[in-house]
Amino acid sequence: MKTLLVPLDHTAAAEHTLAYANKLAVRWPAEVVVLYCHPGGDAPVPAGQLAEEEQRLRSLVERLRYQQLTRHDGRRIRYRYRVLAGCLHDHVRQEAVRCAADLVLMGLEHIDCGRQEAPGNHAAAIAQLVSCPLLVVPPGRRSLPNRLVFAADFRTLGLHILPRLAALEGAFPAPLDLVQFYAPAERPLRRQLKQALSKAAAHLAWHFTTPHLLEDDAPLEGSSEFCAHVHAQLLVVAPSSPAQLLQYFDACYATTRAYHTQIPVLVLPSPAERQASVACCDRCAAQLAQEQSRSSQPTDHHAVRWA
Structure with missing residues (x-):
């Protein structure tokens, strides 16, 4: 079965992102893996809070499933949930591999690591981390393309x-x-x-x-x-x-x-099969540098700060 990996934040535009993913999942058809990364700074995020975040995702999914789609189509979609502590760019590569994603679908104005960026900047960073195609959806309700x-x-x-x-x-x-x-x-x-x-x-x-x-x-x-x-x-x-x-x-x-x-x-993925490591803030850049220094394998990855 085909798989859509859909990173969401808790902004209003996330509803439009999921609505587009639902339409695509019905047409393809595909399973939807909903991913939320909760920024917690240096302090660990309590497990109870992550459970609350997952419940928020489930409530959004169930509401859109039957408001937006017919009952038959809504029942056809299979959802899985992943709620993790940290930043999206820290987890997206591993999550895409773990669920064997055929496509990553995210919003144009997605917030990563708790930071607002110019529209598309976070998506550009994520595109360098995943090996499958990335679909960037702007805010607003829209139908699937006919051209x-x-x-x-x-x-x-x-x-x-x-x-x-x-x-x-x-x-x-x-x-x-x-x-x-x-x-x-x-x-x-x-x-x-x-x-x-x-x-x-x-x-x-x-x-x-x-x-x-x-x-x-x-x-x-x-x-x-x-x-x-x-x-x-x-x-x-x-x-x-x-x-x-x-x-x-x-x-x-x-x-x-x-x-x-x-x-x-x-x-579409870059011609080179390598995927660059990307840091969206100073804290993440320092963490990335530590992880690279501990690696025993030589690497040409470099950290890029998206301003």
């Missing part, structure tokens, strides 16, 4: 990433637009770009795909405008670095309510 856009540089995109997307076709059985942007100076490379697009489409084997080769020297803005033009409800990206992913969630786009910040964004 998808996959914007990438298909010349450098590793073909081994595409099966990760193909495996999600059952969850998102909708037309998929493959979009490759090129700068005006790259016009002589159009033939090479077309070949890369065709190769990706053939390797992906999506039910219905349409390739687009578009000239634009600002691919991110071009992707957002293209999504708005075709009324896409889901943008798929395959960033080559954490910095590139952070660009999608830049504060200027959130302030101007760019189209791509108003629809879910599906982040």
